[in-house]
Amino acid sequence: MSSFRTPLLDVKGLRVSFGGNEVVKGIDFSIAPGEKLALVGESGSGKTVTALSLLRLVTNASLSGSARFAGARMDGGQTPVDLMTMPEQALRGIRGRDIAMIFQEPMTALNPLFTIGDQIAEIIQLKQGLAPVECARVAIKLIADTGISEAARRARSYPHQLSGGQRQRAMIAMALACKPKLLLADEPTTALDVTVRGQILDLLTSLQKEYGMAVLMITHDLNLVRQFADRVAVMEKGLIVEQGPTAAVFANPQHPYTVKLIDSKPLRDVAEALAPTPAAPLVDAKGLGVNYPVPLPGFRGWFGKGQFAALKQVNCQVKPGQTLGVIGESGSGKSTLALAVLGLLTFSGELTVMEKTWSSNTQQDKDMRRTLQVVFQDPFSSLSPRLTIEEIVGEGLLVHFPELSTDQRREKVVDALADVGIESAQLQGLLARYPHEFSGGQRQRIAIARALVVQPQVLVLDEPTSALDVTIQKQVLQLLQRLQRDRGLSYLLITHDVDVIRAMAHDVIVMKDGEIVESGPISTVFDAPSNDYTRTLLKSTE
Amino acid sequence: MSSLTKPTQVASLSPSQRAWQRFRRNRLGYWSLVIFCGLVVLSLFAELISNERPMIVRYEGTTYFPMVKDYPEKTFGGDFDTTTDYLDPFIRERLAKDGNWALFAPNPYGPKTLNYFAKEPNPSRPTRDNLFGTDDRGRDLLAQLIYGFRVSVLFALALTFTGVLLGVITGAIQGFFGGKTDLAFQRFIEIWSSMPELYLLIIFSAVFAPSIALLLILLSLFGWMGLSDYVRAEFLRNRQLDYVRAARALGVGNWHIITRHILPNSLTPVVTFLPFRMSGAILALTSLDFLGLGVPPGTPSLGELLSQGKNNIDAWWISLSTFGVLVITLLLLTFMGDALRDALDPRKSDT
Secondary structure, eight states: OOSSSOOSEEEEEEEEEETTEEEEEEEEEEEOTTOEEEEEOOTTSSHHHHHHHHTTOOTTOEEEEEEEESOOSTTOSOSOEETTTSOHHHHHHHBTTTEEEEOSOHHHHSOTTSOHHHHHHHHHHHHHOOOHHHHHHHHHHHHHHTTOSSHHHHTTOOGGGSOHHHHHHHHHHHHTTTOOSEEEEESTTTTSOHHHHHHHHHHHHHHHHHHTOEEEEEESOHHHHHHHOSEEEEEETTEEEEEEEHHHHHHSOOSHHHHHHHTTSOOOOSOOOOSOOOSOOSEEEEEEEEEEEEEOSGGGGGTOEEEEEEEEEEEEEEOTTOEEEEEEOTTSSHHHHHHHHTTOSOOEEEEEETTBOOOSOTTTTHHHHHHEEEEOSOTTTSSOTTSOHHHHHHHHHHHHOTTSOHHHHHHHHHHHHHHTTOOTTTSTTGGGOOGGGSOHHHHHHHHHHHHHTTOOSEEEEESTTTTSOHHHHHHHHHHHHHHHHHHOOEEEEEESOHHHHHHHOSEEEEEETTEEEEEEEHHHHHHSOOSHHHHHHHHTTO | OGGGGOOOOSOOOOHHHHHHHHHHHOHHHHHHHHHHHHHHHHHHTHHHHBOSSOSEEEETTEEEOTTTSOOBGGGGTOSOSSBOOTTSHHHHHHHTSTTOEEEOOSBOOOSSOBOTTOSSOSSOOSOSSSTTOBOTTSBBHHHHHHHHHHHHHHHHHHHHHHHHHHHHHHHHHHHHHOHHHHHHHHHHHHHHHTSOHHHHHHHHHHHSOOOHHHHHHHHHHHHTHHHHHHHHHHHHHHHTSHHHHHHHHTTOOHHHIIIIIIHHHHOHHHHHHHHHHHHHHHHHHHHHHHHTOSSOTTSOOHHHHHHHHHHOTTOHHHHHHHHHHHHHHHHHHHHHHHHHHHHTOTTOOOO
16 A cells, blocks of 8 residues: 555554553554555454544543544545544544444344344435435445345344345445445354355455455454455554554564464374274264254144254264364254264264263263363353362362362362363462362363363363464363374364364364265365355355 | 562452452442441340330338339339320339439330320320320330331341342352253243232231231241342353353362352342342332231331321321431432442452
8 A cells, every 4th residue: 555645543652441451552554545454362352342442432541652644524525633632522423334343253243123224225215315215325335235135125134134245245234325435344253154254255355346445454364364355454452562564563573472373373283093803983973953943933833842953964973082073064063063972962863982882871871971072162151150179179079089089189180270271380279279260271271181180082162262262272272182192092173173173183073064075085075075054164264 | 571570569359359449439339337236236125215114213221223124113112003105294203203203215115015194195205205296196206116017127138138038049050050941930930029028918818916026027928039039140140251151170079169159150140139139128018017017006017007007197296207308218228239230340440
């Protein structure tokens, strides 16, 4: 972008603090008209707060610095106004008309009680003062522009009647209703499935060209930045540590944090499967099916419930010392598969874990429980908030090794924690602490320690890294790889992230709508996919 | 993991300890708790504060303890074998004679003591003898208020306890097992809660001799349903969280999952509602007493005093002082409840 033009938005020394706690610590950046700037950082780096504070939408925060915006249309638009100091009423005129915003989760950003057509028409009516009929017509055209088919019919749909991708398209249509000069996009694709992400990104790119607007994209996803942005600014702990043209930053990162971020793609470091292993599989499922009861529509729902097949005729095997990767989008039944293998759901079909099957008796299942353990996705809900770390990790020992004395148990807990990289030497009073005192990555390590302490042979990993930041994700995957090499553990790894599968799995299952669409060794499936769906899935992360 | 190496100075606090610290920081709520607890403890020793019998009597070289033992009037030079009335001016005179002394409670009237020697007609306005006046039967109002407060608070504590116990147990069963158990229990609660509580109380008070225990049982039968719903909802939410699934995957039994994992995390609404349930119970008892359906006659009670105040509208001191005691009690409980609700609000941070 030419540096002679006046920037559309020029931010200088922006500081945001909440009650003495400064989260944005004086950042400078500018966006030229029609430029795509990406603001990258991990959770807690202050990137979302930065975007929200540009429109002064953060509550209870004290702002300082300046943000001169040259695109305000009300006074001819050429004299820049300072968004930080202008009166609230004037700012309201800019919001939605000159600067628009789209949010991460379209389900909560749209009002569930109005049709999307009405919601878009409302903006047009408010900002442009057109007649209601005219507004509705423009709204339908905007919806059609975002690539939603049958726009006139979809305009009469409520948010819950649309798919995630359609909702995000509707949000974009709403944001673009007044042809803004600047679009703030806060993680616009994070909540969407990988195959939809690409489409939304393409849409944003084409609309940006068509409208000639500038985009400030907030994201943690470097793939997305590479595909989309002209320039990138990297944020760490409230400061911009590096900014520059995207290609230059990626090719030659200067700041160590940028290096770390770019380097955070997980690496494959597992013992490869040699010749077809003769050993019997540890987990063997044949024709596995799970049905959920769902209410029937209308009158029939009074008397009975319908069945929704979340899992249909799934066959899979987890081999000793290897990882079976299960990949699929949300709703594909992959988490249901995990719960069924763990015996936490009633299922049909055949399932053996080390040649035993689940009964519904806790005592009878005890040995199986010990060999098969689980790590869940969300480290914030997977640890009971009112138990200490010692109680959480030691729980399995109480069940499976009740003969241990308190001291022996404590020793095993400390060992298990040390195994996952949480040393009591570094953390005073580690055992007596509560989960809220640990970061997401640490909690996930504690969850792994809880599973390991009973010395299982198979770990079910249900999206073990998707709630973590990329750099932490890499560390946790390295830990899992090391544990597999050292202990010969087998993993059933459930994820939506192709990179994670690529780094970890020996065999892969691709799932869609409760069914396996493709399966086999990773080399076959990923290098020569035979199924169209697998191909789109793989393409989306390239 | 750079944060791993960060040294920490603060001792680890459990979530409940942190909630307690947040509660303490709310001065209104904290001092309400202190004052309320103080008042309750004081009222537990009501016999030492307000009693028609002296604590110790020294009479002609012998020491007597009338508070714990009955002495006939003859002991102190009276004419009869009946228990001494220490308020009798004659006895008083004997006790004040040379070398004799008696140590009375600060307020020398019990809850049932009739002041036969009042200088004014009943109900007597506040005088030097009866600081808050007397009721229409000549009983000292201050004594009645102290003992009535005690009855109310103890009754409310007992009712809250039984209500919490029943509510938590039934809510836990419904929420944990879900499905058909839940469905059946919910229908039972719907039927049970549609029973007319007041009419049942009237009927039962006609059939059985009224007593505090009967009242407690009857009110307990109906007082658990609201809490049960809250606990059920918390259990339904918590039982599908990952830490419960992880415990199941470890092979932990149902009983341990309930007591160790779900219950401690489901008690927030229970604790939050405790003060409000207490004040509800106090009000319930007061209104039943007011209607004459509550505690047996003769038991000191705030509701009965309010009813007297209504009947003797000129005797402003009866209704005013009873009203004051009720308002202060309920206000303290409400302040505590507000502070507790804030302290347990998960969205509030420690800063």
